[in-house]
Amino acid sequence: MPSRSDTNRTPPSTTPKITLKGVTKHFGPKKVLNGIDLQVGTGESLVVIGGSGTGKSVMLKCILGLLHPDSGSIRVDDAETTKLNPRDREKLQHKFGMLFQGAALFDSLPVWENVAFGLIQGEHMPRAQAKEIAIAKLGAVGLTPDVAELSPSELSGGMQKRVGLARAIADEPEIIFFDEPTTGLDPIMADVINELIVECVKDLGATAVTITHDMASARKIADRVAMIHQGRIIWTGHAKDIDQSGNPYVDQFVNGRADGPIKMQIRAL
Amino acid sequence: MIRHRDSLNHDFHDNDTGRLMGFLAATGRAFLVFLEATGRLAMFTGTALSHCVRPPFYPRQILRQMIDIGFYSLPVVGLTALFTGMVLALQSYSGFSRFQAEGAIATVVALSITRELGPVLGGLMVAGRIGAAMAAEIGTMRVTEQIDALSTLSTNPFKYLIAPRLMAGLAMLPLLVLVADIIGIFGGFLVGVYRLDFNASSYISRTWEFLEPLDVISGLVKAAVFGFLISLMGCYHGYHSKGGAQGVGAATTNAVVSASIMILISNYLITGLFFSTK
Structure with a gap:
């Protein structure tokens, strides 16, 4: 399977789009992020891999401003984001798009209004114009215009993911986050979604950060891979180097072995 | 032997101190939890209110909530009011006839419905219907x-989800209660005229005779407060729910129970404010 870095694609710029330094976060006595240091270049597609409960989602939510880190710095376009007031934070959100794990579609609204939500509410675009764009975006993720009038609950899991993707790219964000984009999908639909992600990110020229534990997805989407373990980034490297990382943690994870330095937490915390 | 008894006493002493410390610690912990919850609710209320008065507003959301709270609650609230008015007429007849005061029935029905039963029963029914749905x-x-x-x-979720619900609750409950007042008094009228054989026109004039604007207004003020509290509790418990289906179930129960309790407590306080005898 060709990795994304083998395809004909403009090499990502080295200017950092997102920089995390020493980010920590704890919930009660449990330290989830233990000093995350990470850089994502402009136009780069970074995939963060790691087991369940290692802090992947919390890290993503800290960058998105949904959670507030205890300490450390998160810079987007070289501007500190951890101390933004609510108004500036709302402005910053325009740069972000996010595909949630369960798609997180608004079930009180039809599909097209879900896709057009950021345009209508965030950018105050007239509804008719937003609907046109929504239908075009649905087309971009392989859905026909008749889906637009359906309710999200009438769609299959794969279709919901597509709608979620269309919503994430609708207002053409500079940075798109993907939270476990293939979880809960069959392998074929997972591959379709992976292809769509690669295509959409390429078309937009956006920076992408994906968290996943699906290696097939990681290989397909990533320019660069970072591995998170116990709230720290323990390895970063090019996607094509992942099989020769020389890191026993990465090796164990990539090959999906029960034996190795990573011990699965089977007790409730 | 003596030493043994001493050590036993010592043990007792230790046990007593331990128990006392345990009790104090538990009380302190409960108090801290209470303070934390109160503070969290106060901050939530403050944030929600500040978003109610600052743009952008979401008129579609406000309208949707107004229809949900106001229009779709009409049958439930109307039925409650109708039967409450009817029962009130029957009950006061059987009570008042013992001292030949049947003539006061129309007045009693009107005052009870407008001042108390309309807002409180209407509020409790809406708490069950709307508070649960919101949570x-x-x-x-x-x-x-x-x-x-x-x-x-x-x-902003506060602007899009919570502010419209608070505004709709505040605006629609007084309207609902006004309708409930009319239906309730009409219920009393039906029983009074068709079952207890009162003269229709004298029943109506009796209803108006002692009814003061403040009776109705106090009920409507109560309704506005109840509407705000119902929406606040529904939003607060829903917003802070966690842990999947069970968490949502708990949030729903808490929303209804806390809204109902707050309705009963604030009802007493508002009545005290309006009709203090001092």
Whole structure:
């Protein structure tokens, strides 16, 4: 399977789009992020891999401003984001798009209004114009215009993911986050979604950060891979180097072995 | 032997101190939890209110909530008011006839409905209907990450979800209660005229005779406060729900129970404010 870095694609710029330094976060006595240091270049597609409960989602939510880190710095376009007031934070959100794990579609609204939500509410675009764009975006993720009038609950899991993707790219964000984009999908639909992600990110020229534990997805989407373990980034490297990382943690994870330095937490915390 | 007894006494002493410390610690912990919850609710209320008065507003959402709270609650509230008015007429007849005061029935029905039963029973019915629905809807949105999704789409959840519900609750409950007042008094009229054989026109004139504007106004003020509290509790418990289906279930129960208790307590306080005998 060709990795994304083998395809004909403009090499990502080295200017950092997102920089995390020493980010920590704890919930009660449990330290989830233990000093995350990470850089994502402009136009780069970074995939963060790691087991369940290692802090992947919390890290993503800290960058998105949904959670507030205890300490450390998160810079987007070289501007500190951890101390933004609510108004500036709302402005910053325009740069972000996010595909949630369960798609997180608004079930009180039809599909097209879900896709057009950021345009209508965030950018105050007239509804008719937003609907046109929504239908075009649905087309971009392989859905026909008749889906637009359906309710999200009438769609299959794969279709919901597509709608979620269309919503994430609708207002053409500079940075798109993907939270476990293939979880809960069959392998074929997972591959379709992976292809769509690669295509959409390429078309937009956006920076992408994906968290996943699906290696097939990681290989397909990533320019660069970072591995998170116990709230720290323990390895970063090019996607094509992942099989020769020389890191026993990465090796164990990539090959999906029960034996190795990573011990699965089977007790409730 | 003596030493043995001493050590036993010592043990007793230790046990007593331990028990006392345990009790104090538990009381302190409960008090801290209470303070934390109160503070969290106060901050939530403050944030929600500040978003009610600052743009952008979402008129579609406000309208949707107004229809949900006002229009769709009409049958439930109307039925409650109708039967309450009817029962009130029957009960006061059987009571008042013991001292030949049947003539006061129309007045009693009108005063009880407008001052107390309309707002309180209407409020409790709406708390069951709307408070639960709000907590369940917002709670499900929380656990399925829809609230996070709102934030990522540059939409403040307080402005989009909570402020419209608070405004709609505040505006619609007085209207609902006004309708309930009319239906309730009409219920009393039906029983009075068709079952207890009162003269229709004298029943109506009796209803008006002692009814003062303040009776109705105090009921409507109560209704506005109840509407705000119902929406606040529904939103607060939904917004802070966690842990999947069970969490949403708990949020729903808490929303209804806390809204009902707050209605009963605030009803007493508002009555005290309006009709203090001092």
